[in-house]
Amino acid sequence: MTERVYTKEEWIRGLEGLREDYTLFVPVKDGDFHAFMPMNGEKVPDFDFQNTRLSPKSVIYPRSERLFEYILGNADPEANILKESSKDFSPRAIVGIRPCDAQAFQIVRRNFDNPEYRDPWWVRHFESTTLVGLGCNEPCSTCFCTAVGGGPFHEDGLDALVFDLGERYLIKGLTDKGEAFLAKMNGGKPADEAVLKAAEDLTASASQKITSSPPTDPLKGKKINDLFNAPFWEEVAFGCLNCGTCTYLCPTCWCFDVQDEVLGKEGDRIRNWDSCMFPLFTLHGSGHNPRDKKVQRVRQRFMHKLKYYVDKYDNGVQCSGCGRCVRYCPVNIDIRDVCERMNNY
């Protein structure tokens, strides 16, 4: 395992040098908050951030993505036959991704990459992406990664992990992809004992700063129908606006819709993020809607994350504890509170 130390200037220069080999997505200050954007010489990376407003899931799974294209009509023998859109699957790296957001890709992967089917776009984007994490020195009060199997310096799901040690960065290669990234990067020097000790202390102190941790272990033992019929859903759902803030900001929400768009004789099949909060999500052609009411949709979101996923994959909850939905839900529906209600029911 490679462990190298960079001064902060060296680090930025090193990244600049990597732009030939990778499209680098880095956190950039964009108005009031940070966003992952391609490092293109114009935008200055800013690694002094809590987390980006939108999770980096869109790098691998864009908000809207063209899947197929076609021509319409009768003249062409190829008309009405779908052709896969060409895509750029050249190497990318998300530099500065938080460990919770990296863990989220592992959670989502169980959906898009399974023994029966592999989503060709998600899988190829994911496989071509190197995840270079940045540990959280100062987790927020709304973070609860430690409750869902992660941590501020959690390594699973990352290819490399960066420790911010004040003046310097320590970077550890964790996988072959991460090692390849490090091998291409100029500058830095091998880490000494003192640096490694400092990183260890930082990891320990950061974990202790996580104050909220609703236990998620009890969820497995509950019965789906018991939780489904629990009396608290009406109260949880009352304020919900049925907007897509929670699902679109969430790094582990993967639901999508597929739409055809036509312009003249040419058309595209596009997939867009969708949300279980929207009534249209489950509306049948007949007009029947199994999740017609707000309370059913709110229940679906939490049951999916905290129970259905748990039962289906036997691999924890569908949540990486990033806290975005807690901070940005316009009506303050707090998943930690819902989780506690489910635990205690």
Add this chain to the structure above:
Amino acid sequence: MLRYTEKIQETAKRLLQEKRVDAFIGYGKGSVPMMNQPLMVSDPDRVDRLYWDNFCGLNLCNYLTKRTDKVGIVANGCNSRNIVTHIIENQIKRDQLYIVGIPCEGMIDHRAVMRAVKQKEILDIQQNGKTFVVKGADFEETFEKEKFLQSNCAVCIHRNPVIYDELLGDLVEEQTGVSPYQDVEKVEAMDPEKKQGFFTRLISRCIRCYACRNACPLCYCPTCFVDESRPQWVGKSSDPTDTLTFHFLRAYHCAGRCTDCGACERVCPMGISMRQFTKKLNKDCQELFSWEAGLTLDQRPPLDVYRPDDYNDFIK
């Protein structure tokens, strides 16, 4: 502010105990600073969850649409104007409502506060009359409320509720001499190309989560035009023209009905000022029809009625 909390709790308890209402809608204290939760209480013993402070910027009128029971609701100026609009548009009946009026001094803009503390995490906020104290892990700062009002509150001239069954405090003095449309005028002065750039940038971050639409009490259509598939009026992807169409038409559907309560901007996870659309329409309604939404139960909004003297200079 806390005196309002107590008064709201007392009032709600009384109304529920006397069975004047079946349920009472107000705000509860949120689990994170600056975020309050819309709350409905029907058990008189649980009114202690009701709360009021300067972060009650969501419009509770949303929760009244098509209710059939008798409800009590807290309402400041803009919320009360939306209640009026709701009654006019037959979304609820006046006699179903017991309106608990709250003279309002404006809500604090949570984004402005975050900016003032350089986006550091805020752990606690204490409000003391005209100032408030913000605490984080390694800082504590005091700010003047006046300077941190939501931009719609700063130019609000209807702080007192326009309709109520009971008032929880003395009426406040309405602001005078404010010029509410300075930002609109700035855009009006631009040439078309500049305007295009302005609005393209304005909505460039939009993720089409529809929080603005859903937080708006005016948006109660069973199926919104963006969700229709037969015919499909607008594409559903993140395409900028489709996104502009959504914002443009959403605003237009609010023409003559918008009370500038600011809920749309408050809830936007991406910090978009979509009031730049609705405010232009509010300004036009003001100038062309001398109309402000939700001030009276006796008159329908201007786009709802025909009058021989309606403005028609644009027809040649």
Add this chain to the structure above:
Amino acid sequence: MKGLLEHVGVEPGRLHFSWISSAEATKFVDVANTVAKEVKALGPARYFIKKRAEVA
């Protein structure tokens, strides 16, 4: 509608309203000519026109 369209940057002259009775043939011709002239002067519209979706 006209106000908001022009406010968001659609050039004045692209949207016209007119009342024309079936008996006002000359007015119809005049209006049609004016509209055509004004729109031609503005050139092809590029803004607020849906093209192929700009998506990933």
Add this chain to the structure above:
Amino acid sequence: MENPYLPYPVRIDKITVETEDRNLKTFHFVFLNPEDEAKFAYTPGQFAELSIAGKGEIPIGIASSPTEKGFVAFTVNKVGLVSSYLHNMKEGDVMGIRGPLGNWYPWHEMEGKNVVIVGGGFAFTTLRSSIIYMIHPENRPRFKDITVVYGARTPGMLLYKDELAAWEQRDDIHMHITVDGTNDPDWKYNIGFVPTITEQKITSADNAIAIVCGPPIMIRFTQPVLEKLGFPPERIILSLEMRMKCGIGMCGRCNIGDKYVCKDGPVFSLAQLKEMPPEY
């Protein structure tokens, strides 16, 4: 990498109007690339996404049987955007089908058993597939008695009328066709709702397995009848419908509890459904 979202191109070979209201048509598709037919190897009970460029996709049960070669058939009700467009398409037009998708009726468990098929309205499509499959000479010995109760609102609303008449003539399958009501004085079959006819005609649940497909109201009233007859919930098999997009368990909308109707279903036993939230 294989792309599970890419439809096989097909040509509409034949269109049959099935019902008097003309809202149900059967489409026979022929694969443009003959090798795709082998890739589209299916089992009765499965469905596919019918894909029309410019319109979208709809999940439809496969009405043909794997014993029928050279084409696949789907009977489509005209309800939404895609199905309405499909109803206006002509023989020779090119579109796509994607599948086969989902699970199938429990053929392995049904072997050596009496099979009771209960169907209503236009949900009879995968049941037709199953009947054709079972009465194929190669398969018929694998099953004992086959009994079918099939009902529609009126005689004109029955699907596959010619085949129904042909099956009536056979002695290796017991047909009980019924309609809710009719003015036709020559109607020679039953009149009455499907649950009632089921109660009258099915006499025993011994060594039997029931497959039920129909509108929710029919299913609701047939279920207690079958249970009264002695069918345990494990031997009452239902096929569900849901709004779907991907058909492969990824897009997230068709779940009932932790099961996706598109991938873990659409076929469930009543025993399974009782463990799932009633959200369908």
